[in-house]
Amino acid sequence: MVISKWQGVRMGTVFVLFTLFAVHPILGAQNHVVSPAEMQKEAVAATHTRQQNVDTVTRFLSSAQAKQALQSAHVDPTQVKNAVLTLSDEDVAQMAARADKAQVDFAAGNMSDRDMIWLILAIVVLILVIIAVR
Numbered sequence: 001m002v003i004s005k006w007q008g009v010r011m012g013t014v015f016v017l018f019t020l021f022a023v024h025p026i027l028g029a030q031n032h033v034v035s036p037a038e039m040q041k042e043a044v045a046a047t048h049t050r051q052q053n054v055d056t057v058t059r060f061l062s063s064a065q066a067k068q069a070l071q072s073a074h075v076d077p078t079q080v081k082n083a084v085l086t087l088s089d090e091d092v093a094q095m096a097a098r099a100d101k102a103q104v105d106f107a108a109g110n111m112s113d114r115d116m117i118w119l120i121l122a123i124v125v126l127i128l129v130i131i132a133v134r
Contacts, residue, residue: 046089049089049093050089050092050093052096053089053092053093053095053096054084054085054092054096056096056099056100057084057092057095057096057099057123058081058084059099060099060102060103060120060123061077061080061081061084061120061123061124062077065106065113065116065117065120066120068117069116069117069118069120069121069124070120070124072117073121073124075124075128080124080127080128083127083128083131084127086131086134087127087130087131091130095123095126095127098119098123099123102116102119102120
């Protein structure tokens with residue numbers, strides 16, 4: 001079988017195009033690889049954020065109003081604080097945001113002691129429900 005000059009050119013072009021299309025995605029993918037240092041930095045940041053949120057909720061539940069609310073509801077504060085540790089990152093972040101808002105409202109006088117107690121009980125019930133659902 002004799003290969004003409006144009007068939008050789010076509011086969012060469014196909015080979016070059018095939019090589020370019022096959023190698024290009026491999027080279028492009030290298031730009032999207034996340035380095036281990038970046039992954040570690042993100043993991044440390046996520047852990048730090050979670051710990052701050054857990055501390056916020058724990059501090060909120062350790063306040064005098066929270067202790068009074070937990071005592072009136074006959075709920076063990078240790079159980080609630082341990083339950084906070086088992087919540088997901090999103091749930092802890094949500095609880096921390098609510099706790100921060102409640103403390104700001106209470107400090108500003110927008111919330112009475114009674115309102116604060118109801119809010120604390122609502123947060124505790126929400127924590128226990130989340131734990132019970134799992």
